[in-house]
Structures are given as C-alpha cells and as structure tokens.
Amino acid sequence: MLTDLMRQLAAGAAAGSQAELLFGLVKTESPLTVTVDQRLTLPEEALLLTEEAEELRLRVRHNLTEEPSLDREYLLRPGLKTGDQVILLSAGGQYLVLGRIGTPGRSRVVE
Numbered sequence: 001m002l003t004d005l006m007r008q009l010a011a012g013a014a015a016g017s018q019a020e021l022l023f024g025l026v027k028t029e030s031p032l033t034v035t036v037d038q039r040l041t042l043p044e045e046a047l048l049l050t051e052e053a054e055e056l057r058l059r060v061r062h063n064l065t066e067e068p069s070l071d072r073e074y075l076l077r078p079g080l081k082t083g084d085q086v087i088l089l090s091a092g093g094q095y096l097v098l099g100r101i102g103t104p105g106r107s108r109v110v111e
Contacts, residue, residue: 019089019090019091020089020090020091021087021088021089021090022036022037022087022088022089022090022095023036023085023086023087023088023101024036024042024085024086024087024088025083025084025085025086026080026081026082026083026084026085026086027041027082028082029079029080029081029082031043031044032044032047032080034047034086034088034095034097036088042088042095046093046094046095047088047094047095047097048094048095048096048097049080049096049097050096050097050098050099052077052098052099052100053079053080053086053097053098053099053100054077054079055075055077055078055079056075056076056077057073057074057075057076058073058074058076059071059072059073059074060072060073060074080097080100084100085100085101086098086099086100086101087099087101
C-alpha cells in the first residue's frame with residue numbers, strides 16, 4: 001500500500017498536482033478517525049499507517065518452566081491514541097499518517 005501511494009504521488013507530481021502535508025488530531029481510536037483543521041474528519045478507510053504509527057508489542061515466553069505466569073508482554077510502541085497530534089501526507093484521496101508530533105524535551109512513559 002505504501003508503494004502504491006508513493007507511485008500515486010509520483011504520478012501526481014508528473015501531472016502537476018502536488019502532495020500536501022497536513023496536521024491532524026486523532027479523534028477516535030477504534031475505528032480510527034483523524035480530524036484535520038476542525039473541518040475534515042478522515043475515516044479509517046482513508047488512512048494508511050506507517051509502522052511507526054502502529055502498536056508494537058514484545059511477547060516473551062519462558063520455555064524453561066511450564067509456569068505460564070512467567071510469560072510477559074511488553075508494549076514497546078503504543079498505537080495512535082485519542083488526542084495524539086499527527087502529521088499526514090495526502091495524495092489521491094488517501095492520507096498517509098507519517099507519525100505523531102512530539103513535544104521537544106518531553107519523554108513519554110508507556111504503561
């Protein structure tokens with residue numbers, strides 16, 4: 001999908017149309033919706049996510065014992081949450097969520 005979007009961007013640039021960077025706010029997590037400039041709400045079907053915008057978990061299983069309580073799962077990168085500010089690249093009715101917009105000097109603790 002990302003490759004297809006890049007092809008659309010290249011074709012649009014050749015035809016004279018330009019890609020546009022937009023800033024949005026995650027309105028809902030499930031289904032994912034993003035509001036742009038309080039005038040446009042993008043539904044999940046119009047959004048493409050980079051891996052950086054997706055949730056990433058690490059599951060550790062202990063094979064040395066049969067005790068399942070030793071197994072752990074760690075959240076390495078949270079998915080998009082309501083209220084997150086995001087940067088998007090628009091092309092041909094599709095919107096690529098490039099990632100969250102952070103605050104300089106702020107660290108994020110994920111539980």
